[in-house]
Amino acid sequence: MLIPDNLFYTKDHEWVKIDGDNAIIGITDFAQSLLGDVTFIDLPKIGLIIKQTKPCATVESVKAASDVYAPLSGEVLKTNNELTSHPELVNKSPYESGWFAVIKMADETEKNLLMAPAQYKAYIESSQKK
């Protein structure tokens, strides 16, 4: 299970990469492995204001359709159009070419609600045991 060191994580298995005032978001390797083959992704519209913990995108896999929750609040600046024609990128490369969107962060302090890599690793392990 890949959990890169330079990212932050949520309980709902989204990742965030902080890049100055902006944040790149996506879903984790753990999330994609649970979902199975991703078949369709509904990305947020550019310019949309998204709110932390509220749904901001939908991922459909052969098993189910699932909401993706915004890990941070902010305005959507850019989305990964490649995912429209190649949803499998989320399975193949969840942290690189499978990114979802770039947002302009509205509130830096929201970062405090995210998990560090070690914390996220422990969180997955404890949820696995259940």
Next chain:
Amino acid sequence: MQLIFEKSRVGRRGFQLPETDVPEAFALPDKYCRKIKACLPEVSELDVVRHFSNLSSRNFSVDTNFYPLGSCTMKYNPKFTEKIAVMPGFADLHPLLPQLLGGGMLAQGALEVLYHMERLLSEITGMAEFTVQPLAGAHGELTGVMLIAAYHKNNSSLKKHIIIPDSSHGTNPASAAIAGYDVVVVPTDKDGFLDMQAYKKALNQETAAVMLTCPDTLGLFNSKIKEIADLAHSVGALMYYDGANLNAILGKCRPGDIGFDVIHLNLHKTFATPHGGGGPGAGPVGVCEKLVDFLPVSRVIRRIDGTFALDYRRHKSIGYIAPFYGNFAVILKAYSYILMLGKSGLIEASENAVLSANYCLARLKDYYKPAYDKICMHECVLSASRQLEQGVRALDIAKYLIDKGFHPPTIYFPLIVKEAIMIEPTETESKETLDVFIDVMIEAALLAKTNPSALHLAPLTMPIGRLDETKAAREPNLRWQP
């Protein structure tokens, strides 16, 4: 098997037009002529008959095999209901008739069926009134949420969201959202029930309703249901009952008695009308006293002289939600089913549905991990998590069952159970049928240990082997193209 298009031969026909005995009219103007050929198959009548007869023999249904598709209640549809639905007195009625002057008197039988059906459903569920108009379960849900919205609006109370458990049917959040509410999802606790702490936290003055199934999607009856309802009512929220699982509790407990305010039923589940397949459904909605005024028009009423008529004078009504009075023939079939079984028959149906599910659970739980190891209601949820250690997924077991002549149970639902296998045998299956099915499930569990690759290859006996579901979803190719 070839597609009918592939059987096409230029000039072959299944009919002969009579020779024309009138002079040919002018040619169609060019702008009305199609530019691209219609590419209809050119085949003989015999080609068509054979093609569709062969296709139909590949059909899988409750009439041919065991169909334990959990959450869907694929119960057998007794044939007498079909006979009643085609009786000319019903089948030949024009739906406009009761709306015409004096026409109501010519449709008294049909109006009585609608009126009496609403009374029966009210009695069975403990609600004050019913409408049988909604055309399907999801349509009933939307109608129910619209009734909730109309009620709150009428009370001028500002309500914003609907609480839904994470084990719910996908239609619940969809209905809530389409009716204009936000959806607040509450997780399930370790015992498989609504997490009460999270529920209390989510519940506030802005809660319009709480949508639940009981027994829930895990096939468990929530003993805290009364407390949940009382808490909802204390903040002015209404309780919505998704009737998907009513088959488990007929005559045992009534949603209206435990505090539910709105309920929709799927007649095809509990009352044995045919399942969709694109065909007509019915999703009647029942309400408690305080919501009666908002029910859709028209309402069937009984006049003092005992005759039946349509009533449109309901100024608080949410209005029309369906043409005419719903899918009448479906309502009629369910009505016949209820009358044929009677009170004791319906209770027995529920008891046997629950018994069948518990029998499956008891015999299978040594082989598959039960999602929650306790007495279940009309369906049981197992997990293929043990099998997953050998690389065998719920999907592989489902495909293996196809080879053995069974429709697979529901898999990967509810979403909160890893590698879920959801079995709902229904009341009509014999112990012998259940035993054969269970033996095959056990066989699959043993194969998962000894020869997992055998399961990965299934199905082997079908006209088509394992389908690439990912490719089908990513690159759907839904129609023949020349």
